[in-house]
Amino acid sequence: MDVQRPYGAPALELRANNMAPHELIEEELMLESRNPEMAAMLEMLERAAMGDSTILVTGESGTGKDVLARQIHRWSARCHGPFVAINCTTLAEHLLEDELFGHIRGSFTGAVNDKPGRLEAGNSGTVLFDEIAELPTSLQIKFLRFVQDRCFERIGSNRTLRVNVRVVVASNRNLEAEVAAGRFREDLFYRLNVIMFTLPPLRERTQDILVFADWMLKRLSVAGGRRDLRLSPEAAAALIGYRWPGNVRELHNALKRAADLARSETITPDDLPDSVIHRNSATVAAPAAHGTRLKDFEREQILRALAQSSTLGQAAATLGINVTTLWRKRRHYGIG
Ligand SMILES: Nc1ncnc2c1ncn2[C@@H]1O[C@H](COP(=O)(O)OP(=O)(O)OP(=O)(O)O)[C@@H](O)[C@H]1O
Ligand SMILES: [Mg+2]
Incomplete structure (x- = not known):
């Protein structure tokens, strides 16, 4: 496999490409709880953040999945690297694919330049895949490969790229139920479900x-x-x-x-x-x-x-x- 690792100094290179990573705004968070389960979870989350495993955060809307995903990055050894958040609901399927993987010039009408995707933007940092249950089934297999070995190709390219990113995934849907309903690949679910946190509702x-x-x-x-x-x-x-x-x-x-x-x-x-x-x-x-x-x-x-x-x-x-x-x-x- 022709694996390229062209990202010696990723953050600098990103700036040079004018691909500003999703800015990680310093936000002050409440990271304590009087609820014993929540308190234990926050403590565990901090420990888990220091490793490099994939973390899946679930919970009802507004429970703080996004803000905690950002906190995982801050707690991690990658805190000086980029933090990139990708919301799987906001884009049409082909746009999401382009956003994630990027493309090379001429790969489709309007692709006048090579364009790196957000996965490349996250190199050496953390990538949050928000609302992962919404990831179209057609992209799930490509995403599975990325989660497994961090490899992918830009659209239209046969050059395989590999990035070094920590994957954090958030969902307000129960992914097991999505798997049972046949909307989410079981193999992908198991790949993502390495460390799972379910934030309790208020x-x-x-x-x-x-x-x-x-x-x-x-x-x-x-x-x-x-x-x-x-x-x-x-x-x-x-x-x-x-x-x-x-x-x-x-x-x-x-x-x-x-x-x-x-x-x-x-x-x-x-x-x-x-x-x-x-x-x-x-x-x-x-x-x-x-x-x-x-x-x-x-x-x-x-x-x-x-x-x-x-x-x-x-x-x-x-x-x-x-x-x-x-x-x-x-x-x-x-x-x-
Ligand atoms: N621990 C916290 N400390 C301070 N504010 C918080 C905390 N958790 C949540 N919030 C507040 O709640 C808002 C919503 O949090 P967040 O966007 O992380 O929720 P979510 O679980 O991702 O919701 P959704 O499923 O709708 O995307 C934040 O913008 C923030 O104002
Ligand atoms: Mg959210």
Whole structure:
């Protein structure tokens, strides 16, 4: 096999070719969790990032697959190399093929120059294949070969190229189900499923809602020149009680909006989106997700009772405790 390795100084060469790799914007992330499963996962992810194995990240929309894929790159030994993200949904099949593998001049009408693909752009770095379940079946076999030996040809070329990239794959679909439905190649799935992380939805780690909110409000306070943005107990309870179908993305957006709308430093339910405050029984989160500590559960119940009552007495009655006890517990948990 005629394998070419023309990429001695990949990053420089890419710049020279004017093929700026997907810029890795420094973003600050919340990388802690009070949910034991999530905390263990983050710790494992950091360890896994240091190796070179393929990592598959799955989870519902908005759980943070993209941002964690970027973090894997930052944690890895390749952190000074390029990070290239390819979204498998955004392009028509032939455009995606061209984007991935590149082409040589004359390989199709309009191919007036040689053009390297994004796989080459990722040489010596990390390539994220986002929404991998959407990869057209016709490209899956070519992609399988790439995943197996990092080899491919530009469209129209018979010269085989090999790149040195770490593969990270993200999907909000269950790939096993896609395999069972015959939409995703089983051999490709097994190749990708070396280390798999499934990010739990926010409703299954309710302990993290207020932790994330505190973290985010601190940053918004600094960014917006506000001294100390905080949640009223009612707003906190509303955040906990909501199911967050859009997960961290939705919470992030709700907090940003609230920070903009709040008249004072205290965010009230009025500053939250209607979807969050107009709860009904179907949208109230299950009380204690698996692994929730008793203390967190108690705090959550108090916040919820306060949100649903107009007086402290009413909230105490709902909780089956007296007002003094509720007052004491509020202080203990730093509520209000
Ligand atoms: N750990 C985190 N720290 C800070 N912000 C986060 C974190 N996780 C998610 N977010 C916020 O949520 C947004 C969505 O995250 P991301 O794009 O990674 O989700 P996703 O799982 O890839 O969703 P989709 O399946 O819709 O592509 C981010 O832009 C960021 O604002
Ligand atoms: Mg994504």
